[in-house]
Amino acid sequence: MVHSMTAFARQAHDDDWGSLQIELRSVNQRYLEPHFRLPESLRDLEPLFREALRTRLARGKVECSLRFDPARDDGGLAVxxxxxxxxxxxxxxxxxxxxDAPMPDALALLDHPGVLESQGPDLDTIKAAAVALFQATLDDLIAGRAREGDKLAGLIRERLAAVNxxxxxxxxxxxxxxxxxxxLLLERLESVKAELDPQRLEAELTLIAQKADVDEELDRLATHVAEVERQLTQKGPVGRRLDFLMQELNREANTLSSKSVVASTTRCAVELKVLIEQMREQIQNIE
Known part of the structure; x- marks a missing residue:
């Protein structure tokens, strides 16, 4: 199944200790490039989030934003x-x-590390909730990339049909x-009343036919189209393979254009290039 690299997902979780909200946003990128914005109290979750993205995504620039809003009644402080x-x-x-050394006052004592303790929720509980919420949001992001990928595959198939x-x-x-x-060649010879050896005439006609013959290019175009169709049904990332196939299709279209001897084949070659470029633009968003 084709997956797009463009998607967005957001999920939130509310509890007695406060609320969490995670946003994941991905766009096309040659490699996997994650960026994180996490609160300091949950900063140590970044390696775990990064590994989860690396395991489940192959390409794309992914921005992860985690917001934590503690409840107003957080249990206060205790000595x-x-x-x-x-x-x-x-x-x-x-x-x-x-x-004779001066002794600290009460406020200075309270300011000493470890004297005041927060009676708020256990941070491990909040981290566990954040991890679960991240996994659920990542599931949504991947589902969105799959839906977008289906649309891209449909657009590409339409253009493959037009190429065929x-x-x-x-x-x-x-x-x-x-x-x-x-x-045309015979008319030109007749107009100048040229006398040409029949064997030479046949050789010239054969040469023209060879230059105008594009069966090989048409066969390769059909082969590449079939391979693109096959790649669209494969599991896993296929974007780079599809991009390579667009290069091959474009090469054959260029050869067809260079061999063109009449306006009709030139128009077909131009249309092929347009269709290939349209597919290439869509493929830039495919994982």
Missing amino acids: SRERLAELARALAEVRDAVP GQVAEVRRLMPQILARQRA
Whole structure:
């Protein structure tokens, strides 16, 4: 199944301790390029999120934004009696050693690390909720990329059908083109009343036919179209293969154009190039 690299997903989770909201946004990029905006308290989740993206996505620039809003009633603050007792013992030793040393006031004691403890929710609980929410949002993002990929595949198939139509048209015109070229050459010879050896005339006509013969190019165009169709049904990333096939299709269209001897085949070659370029633009968004 074809997946697009362009999608957006957002999910939120509310709990007694507050709310979480995650947004994932992806656009086309040659490689996988994740970017994260996480709150400091949840910053250590980034490696886990990065690995999840690397496991499930192959290409695309992915922006991940995580927002955490704690509940207003977060349980307040409490004094750690154990930490405060340790600090008091240390201050007593300082007083014994340096009697004139100024002692800190109550606010300074509270400002000491570890004396005040938050009575809010367990951070591990919040992290577990954030991880679950990220996985659910990533599922939504991948589903969105799949839906968009289906649309891109449909557009590409429409143009593949048009390419096959142009190939069929050139095949239909080839007998008329060769006959017209032969008739034009004979008319020119007749107009100048040139006398040409029959063998030389046949050699010239054969050379013209060879230059105008594009069966090989038409066969390769049909082969590449079939391979594009096959790639559209494959599992996993196919964007790079499709891009390569567009290059091959364009090469054959250029050769067809260079061999064109009448306006009808030139028009077909131009139309082929337009169709191939339209497919190439769509393929830039395919993973």
